[in-house]
Amino acid sequence: MVDDESRPVVEAIGIAKRFGPTVALAEGNLTVLPGETHALVGRNGAGKSTLVGVLTGLLKPDAGEVRFAGRPAPPLGDRVAWRQHVACVYQKPSVVGELSVAENLFLDRQPRGRFGLLSRSRLRRTATDLLESWAVPVDPDTPARELTVEQRQLVEIAGALSHGARFVILDEPTAQLEARAIARLFDRLTDLQRQGVTFLFISHHLPEIYEICQRVTVFRDARHIVTAPVAEMNHAKLVEAMIGDARGLVQVGQDRPSVPASAEPVLTLDAVGVPGFTGPIDLTVRQGEIVGVTGSAASGKRQLAEAVVGLRPRTGRVRVADAAVKPASVPAALRAGIGYLPADRNADGFVPGLSVAENATMTVADRLGPAFMVLPRQRDARGRKAIADLEVHTAGPHQPVGELSGGNAQKVVMARALARDPRVLVLVHPTVGVDVRSKESLLGVVDAETRRGRGALLVSDELDDLRVCDRVVVMVAGRVVAEHPRGWDEATLVAEIEGIGEKDV
Template identity: 80%
Template sequence: MDGAQAPPVVEAVGIAKRFGPTVALADGNLSVRAGETHALVGRNGAGKSTLVGVLTGLHRADAGEVRFAGKPAPAPGDRAAWRERVACVYQRPSVVRELTVAENLFLGRQPRGRFGLLSPGRLRREAAELLEAWAVPVSPDLAARDLTVEQRQLVEIAGALSLGARFVILDEPTAQLEAKAINRLFDRLRDLQQQGVTFLFISHHLPEIYEICQRVTVFRDARHIVTAPVAELSHDKLVEAMIGEARGLVQVGADRPSVSADAEKVLELSGVGVPGFVESVDLSVRRGEIVGVAGSAASGKRQLAEAIAGLRARSGEVRVTGRVIKAGQVPAALRGGVGYLPGDRNVDGFVPGLSVAENATMTIAGKLGPRGFVLPKVRDGRANTMIADLDVHTAGPHQPVGELSGGNAQKVVMARALASDPEVLVLVQPTAGVDVRSKESLLGAVDEQTRSRRGALLVSDELDDLRVCDRVVVMVGGRVVGEHPRGWNEAELVAEIEGIGESGV
C-alpha cells in the first residue's frame, strides 16, 4: 500500500491536556502519512509543544488517543517502546557534550565484548557503520561539544533511527542554521524520506514549510484548525488560520499622545549582540514611548532583553539617559535605571515562599532603612502603595506570593520592576498566563507609567500586548528586519514575524 492508503505513521485524535487550571490542548488532532514531511505550525501557545509531549510519551493526555501505524501507543512508562516508534530532535542539544559522537549514539546501550565488558573498539566500529548507513559525515571519535548545530542534528537523527524509529519530530531545526546549512539539511531530509523516514516539521519560518513539507496542520488557541496539502494553502490562508479573526482586549492606550522626535532617549542600543542569538541591534526608546519587539522564539528578542538587564554577556553599547551600562552585570543595569520584568514569573519572577512585600521590594532593599537594614514598617508601607497602585488582590503585604493567582503574582513582579523608579522598563511577556482582566490591568500600568515619566521596551509574542506600543520592531534571526507604527496590520506583522516575503515567497 502507498502512504495515502496505509494507516498513518502517527495519528492523534481529540487530544486534551491541562496543567492545573491552564488548558494547554483542548482538541489536538494530527495525522501524518508514511514517507511525508508534515508541518505543524501555530503561534506560541497554540498547543504544539504539548502535542509533541504527548506524541513522545512525555505527557499523558487527559483525553483522546494516539496510534502508531494503526496500533495504540505504548504504555506511558515503556520508554523503550516509545523510542522504537518516535524520536524528537529538539532545538536545544540533547547530546552529552563531554562524550564522543560514538558514546552519544550508544548512550545507555554500549556494545559489550567478552565477559560482558564494555568494548570501546566495538563501540567505535558500530558507530562508524551507523553514521555511514545514514550518510552522516562525522567522525565517531569527535567530541560532541565540537559538533556544529547541523552535525549535531544529523547525529541525533541517526541515533533515533538506530533505535528503530522511522518517525522523527524536528523542533525548529533551522533556527540556528545559516542558509547553506539549511539547504544541506533539507537535502538530507529528502534523502531520508526516500528511505522511508517520516518527519513532523515544526517551524516558525513559514517559507520553509512551502519548500520541504507536503502537508501542513495548523493549531490555534490549543485547538486543531486545519490540515491541508501545502500546495493548496496560500500564504494568506495559512496566516489567517494561525491568527484567526482579529480580536483583542479593551484597547489600552488608544489615546496615547504622540512622542516628539525631540524627546529624550532613555534607552539607546548601538551594535548590541548576544553570542549565538543576536547579531547586531541598533534601537532607541524615547521618554514617553513604548517600543514593542516581536519575533519568533528563535528570533533573539528575549536574549536581547536579558542582555539589556545584565543577565547575558553582550557586545555593543547600552546607554540609559546617556549613561553607559556595563555588560553582564545586573546591579549595574539596576543602578543605571533599568527596570526588568522576566518572561517566566514562576522561574525568574518571584520567590513563592516570600511575602508580597519582600518580593516587591527586593530590588530596593538597601533603601528601606539605615545602613542597609530593612525596616519592616517602611517595607510594608512601600508594598501597600504598590498593592494599591497595581490593584493587587491580596490579603496584605505579608501574604506569600505563591498563594496568589497568576495575574496577581504577575502584578507583584511588575511592582518590583517599578520599585526602583527606573528610567526604562524592559518587559518580557508581561501578560503571559494571566486572565483578560489582569492583562488589561498590567497593560494599563505600562501605559500609565510611560506617558511621561519613562520609556518601555516590551518584548512579547502576544499581539494584544503589542497593540499598546507606539511602534513595533520585528526581529528575525537575531536582527531587526522591520518597524511598524501604531495601527499596524495584524496579517502583515505576523507574516513578517514568520518570514513570509523572504526568499521570494
C-alpha cells in the same frame, strides 16, 4: 490486506487530557502519512505540547488512543518500544554537554567488547557509521557542548533514527537558527524524507509551514480544528483557523508618532565593543524611541545587548540618561535604570518552580518589605498587577511559571523587566517561540511603554518585531553596516542581514 507502508505513520484519535481542572486536550486528532512533513500549528495553550507528550508516550491520555502503522501504541512503561516508533527533537537541548557526540548517541546502549566492558573503539566506529549513513557532518569525538544548535539537532535526529524510529517530531527547530542554517536544515529534512523519514513539524513561524510542509493540522482551544494540504490553506485561512477569525498579526505601533531629534537620550553607547564579538559601536536611544538591532546569529547583536546589561565585559562607555553604567555588572545596570528581557526565557528568563509573583518581582525583592524582607502580601499584590497589566493567562500569582504556555511565561519575564520602572528596556528576541496573539500583546507592551517615555533597544531578526521600531540598525560581523527609518524595504533589510551588498553607515 493493507500493508504498513500505506497506513498512516501515526494516528491520534479522540485524545483527551486534563490536569486537575484544566482541560489540556478535549478533541485531539492527528493523522500523519508516510514520508510527509506534516505541520502542527496553534496558539500557545492550544494543546500541541500535550499531544506531543501523548504521541511520545510521556503522558497517558484520559481518553482516546494512539496507533502506529495501524497498531495500538506500546504500553507507557515500554520505552524501548516507543523509541522504535517515534522520537522528538525539542527546542531545548537534550544532549549531555560534557559527553562526546558518540557517547550521546549511544548513551543507554554503549557497545561492549570482551568481558562486557565498554569498547571505545567500537563506540566511535558505530557512531561514525551512524552519522555517515544519515549524512550528518559531525566528528563523533566532539564534546556535545561545542555543537552548534544546527549540529545538535541533526545529531539528535540521527540518534532517534538509530533506535529504528522513522517518525520524528521537531519542536520549534528553527527558533534559534539564522537564515542560512534554516536553509541547510530544510535541505536535510528533504533528503531524509526521500529516505523514508516522516516528520511532524511544530512552528510558530508560519512562512516555514509553506516552505517545508505538505499538510497542516491546526489546534485551537484544546481541539482539532482542521487538517488540509498546505497548498489549500493560504495565510488568512491558516490564521483564521488558529485564532478563530481572519485577523492576522496587528501592525502594532503603526500610528506611533515620530520621535524628534531633540528628544533626550535615555541610552547612549560610545565606542562600545565586546571582546571577540563587536565594536566599536556608537548608538543612541532617545526618550520614547524603539531602536531595533538586527543581524545574523554571528553578527554580535546578542552579545552587544548582553554587554549593555552587564552580562559580558565590554570596552567603551554606556550611559543611561547622563549616568555612566559600570561595565560587567548586572546590579549596576539595574540601578541605572535598564530593564532586560533575555533571549532564552527557558534558560535565563524565569525559574519554572517559582510562582508568577515570585518571578515577576525578582528584581525588586528589596522593595517588598522592611529591612530587605519580602512580605508575601506585597509580592502577591505586585504579581496580581502584572497579571492584569500584561494579560497573563494564569490561575493566579501562586501558579508556577513552568506550568504556563510559552507566551504567558514570556509575559511574566516582561513583567520582571518592567518591575523596577526602568528608563530603557533591552529586549532580545522578545517574541521567539510564541503564538500570534502573544506576539501582538508583547509588542503592544513595548509600544505602550515607550509612548510613556521609556526607550527600548529591541534586538531581533524577526521582521514582525522590527516593524514596531522607529528605526533599525543592521549588524554584520560585529559592526553596524546600515540604518533604516520606519518603512524599510523587507528585501533590502534581509539582504543586509545576510551580508549581501553591505555598506558602512
